[in-house]
Amino acid sequence: xxxxxxxxxxxxxxxxxxxxxxxxxxxxxxxxxxxxxxxxxxxxxxxxxxxxxxxxxxxxxxxxxxxxxxxxxxxxxxxxxxxxxxxxxxxxxxxxxxxxxxxxxxxxxxxxxxxxxxxxxxxxxxxxxxxxxxxxxxxxxxxxxxxxxxxxxxxxxxxxxxxxxxxxxxxxxxxxxxxxxxxxxxxxxxxxxxxxxxxxxxxxxxxxxxxxxxxxxxxxxxxxxxxxxxxxxxxxxxxxxxxxxxxxxxxxxxxxxxxxxxxxxxxxxxxxxxxxxxxxxxxxxxxxxxxxxxxxxxxxxxxxxxxxxxxxxxxxxxxxxxxxxxxxxxxxxxxxxxxxxxxxxxxxxxxxxxxxxxxxxxxxxxxxxxxxxxxxxxxxxxxxxxx
Numbered sequence: 001x002x003x004x005x006x007x008x009x010x011x012x013x014x015x016x017x018x019x020x021x022x023x024x025x026x027x028x029x030x031x032x033x034x035x036x037x038x039x040x041x042x043x044x045x046x047x048x049x050x051x052x053x054x055x056x057x058x059x060x061x062x063x064x065x066x067x068x069x070x071x072x073x074x075x076x077x078x079x080x081x082x083x084x085x086x087x088x089x090x091x092x093x094x095x096x097x098x099x100x101x102x103x104x105x106x107x108x109x110x111x112x113x114x115x116x117x118x119x120x121x122x123x124x125x126x127x128x129x130x131x132x133x134x135x136x137x138x139x140x141x142x143x144x145x146x147x148x149x150x151x152x153x154x155x156x157x158x159x160x161x162x163x164x165x166x167x168x169x170x171x172x173x174x175x176x177x178x179x180x181x182x183x184x185x186x187x188x189x190x191x192x193x194x195x196x197x198x199x200x201x202x203x204x205x206x207x208x209x210x211x212x213x214x215x216x217x218x219x220x221x222x223x224x225x226x227x228x229x230x231x232x233x234x235x236x237x238x239x240x241x242x243x244x245x246x247x248x249x250x251x252x253x254x255x256x257x258x259x260x261x262x263x264x265x266x267x268x269x270x271x272x273x274x275x276x277x278x279x280x281x282x283x284x285x286x287x288x289x290x291x292x293x294x295x296x297x298x299x300x301x302x303x304x305x306x307x308x309x310x311x312x313x314x315x316x317x318x319x320x321x322x323x324x325x326x327x328x329x330x331x332x333x334x335x336x337x338x339x340x341x342x343x344x345x346x347x348x349x350x351x352x353x354x355x356x357x358x359x360x361x362x363x364x365x366x367x368x369x370x371x372x373x374x375x376x377x378x379x380x381x382x383x384x385x386x387x
Contacts, residue, residue: 051085051086051087052086052087052307052308052311053086053087053088053089054086054087054088054089054111054112054308054311054312054315055089055091055109055110055111055112056088056089056090056091056110056111056112056113056114057091057092057093057097057100057101057110057112057113057114057115057303058090058091058092058097058113058114058115059092059097059114059115060092062090062114062115062332063076063327063331063332064331065330065331065332065333066330066331068331072327072331075323075324075327076323076324076327077090079323080315080318084311084314086308086311091110096120097113097115097116097120097124098116098120098123098124098127098129101113101124101127101129101130101303102124102127102129105127105129105304105305107305108303108304108305108306110303110306111302111303111306111307111308111311111312112300112301112302112303112306112312112315112316113130113300113301113303114158114300114319115298115300116149116155116298116299116300116301117149117206117296117297117298117299118148118149118210118295118296118297118360118365118368119206119209119210119213119368119372121149121150121154121155121299121301121365122149122150122365122366122368122369123369124154124155124301125150125152125154125155125365125369126366126369128304129303129304130154130155130301130302130303130304131154131301131302131303131304131306131309131312132150132152132153132154133153133156133302133312133313133316134153135156135313135316135317135320136317137316137317137320137321137338138156138320140320140338140339140340141157141320141337141338141339142337142339144358144361145157145160145297145337148295148297148358148360148361148365149297149299149365150299150301150365151364151365154301155299155300155301156299156300156301156316156319156320157297157298157299157337158298158299158300158319158320158324158325158328158336158337159297159298159328159332159334159335159336159337160295160296160297160298160334160335160337161264161265161266161295161296161333161334161335162264162265162284162293162294162295162296162351162353162356162358163207163210163211163214163262163263163264163265163284163293163294163296164262164263164264164265164267164282164283164284164293164351165179165182165197165260165261165262165263165282165283165284165285166248166251166260166261166262166263166264166267166280166281166282167179167180167182167259167260167280167281167282167283168251168257168259168260168279168280169279169280170259171196171258171259171260172281174259175193179193179259179260179283180281180283181283181286182260182283182285182286183285183286183287184215184218184219184223184230184285185223185287187230187234188229188230188233188234189233191237193260194233194234194237194238195237195238195239195258196258196259196260197234197238197239197258197259197260197261197262198238198239198240198241198247198250198251198258198260198261198262199211199238199239199240199241199247199261199262200240200241200242200243200244200247200262201240201241201242201243202376202379203376203379203380204242204243205241205242205243205244207243207244207247207262207263208240208243208262209372209376210294210296211262211294212375212376212379213294213363213368213372213375214285214293214294214359215227215230215231216375217294217359217360217362217363218285218292218359220362221292221359221362222285222287222292223287227375228378228382231379231382231383231386232382232386235382235383235385235386236386239258240383244263247261247262247263248261248263251263251280252279252280263282264282264296264333265282265284265293265350265351265353265356266282266333266334266335266347266350267280267282267350268280268281268282268349268350269333269344269346269347269348269349269350270333272346272349273330273344273346282350282351283351284351284356290357291351291355291356291357292356292357292358292359293351293356293357293358293359294358294359294360295356295358295360296334297360298332298334300315300316300319302316320337320338321338322338322340322341325337325338325341326341328341329341329343329344329347330344335347335353
């Protein structure tokens with residue numbers, strides 16, 4: 001797909017290196033450019049001879065949201081290269097980022113890693129794969145973002161967003177608008193709502209994994225109930241896709257598309273930005289007038305065993321600077337961690353973050369790392385029994 005064919009959909013791969021998210025809309029083809037492991041993603045045509053090289057592990061779709069990758073790469077990576085007389089080698093390893101770091105723990109190749117999230121960052125920290133660093137640029141980053149991804153500063157947040165229930169017009173009409181205030185309780189109590197919800201398999205997809213965490217913490221914090229009750233109620237009716245891309249493609253393909261899909265709160269903004277008609281809305285989970293959501297947070301970390309610690313720290317500082325952070329909204333389709341960055345007007349169509357009570361605050365990253373294997377096992381058992 002070239003520029004004349006329309007925008008390339010942004011690839012928000014929530015577990016970089018495996019499955020994940022590429023935002024698509026009705027009549028928009030999905031294009032995911034997968035770079036090979038070890039291939040330079042940004043070289044700027046310069047000769048790195050005589051300059052130190054920073055090896056950075058990341059995900060395929062970093063900064064690809066507006067089909068201006070070369071310009072963004074130049075602004076983000078090229079400017080750092082020029083200012084610090086260094087060569088940056090971006091690599092996309094197969095598998096997961098944390099899995100790659102773990103496999104190389106005894107002989108690390110990378111200096112930095114971009115793309116660990118609130119699920120994988122605590123796993124990396126538990127295995128001591130990263131060097132904590134408290135950037136002075138965190139003065140412009142809300143402290144809760146740091147606490148929710150890596151309280152020990154082993155990962156520095158650079159962007160965040162929220163999960164959401166995306167719903168189409170027909171389902172909104174069928175529910176007389178009630179879906180705009182959807183809740184886990186309503187879905188569990190109503191088979192027609194459950195049968196209209198498409199989720200991603202949490203055992204293989206990070207969006208599904210984060211949705212499971214959202215529901216678990218909602219059950220514990222809001223309903224004060226065992227989280228498995230929701231799944232036992234909905235599993236005979238609910239639809240499951242292998243990953244976000246497949247799920248959203250089904251959601252946006254009539255005539256038999258489901259009414260709801262687990263996706264992201266900025267999807268309506270993305271749709272409007274590229275000039276597509278408003279065919280769906282987005283909402284989070286509601287209870288007694290409060291909106292509860294799950295915050296997805298992505299960070300950059302310094303790899304234990306790096307050869308260029310000072311340069312790594314300067315890169316982390318740079319990644320929180322206005323130059324880089326201003327590229328986040330319309331390239332990553334997330335909110336910049338730096339709170340001083342103005343948002344494009346189109347973000348007014350997203351679910352306002354200030355209106356959402358994040359359930360991440362109810363659980364620590366360490367508790368996520370410790371509990372997730374058992375939660376996934378329990379979910380799979382329920383799915384096998386009731387699905």
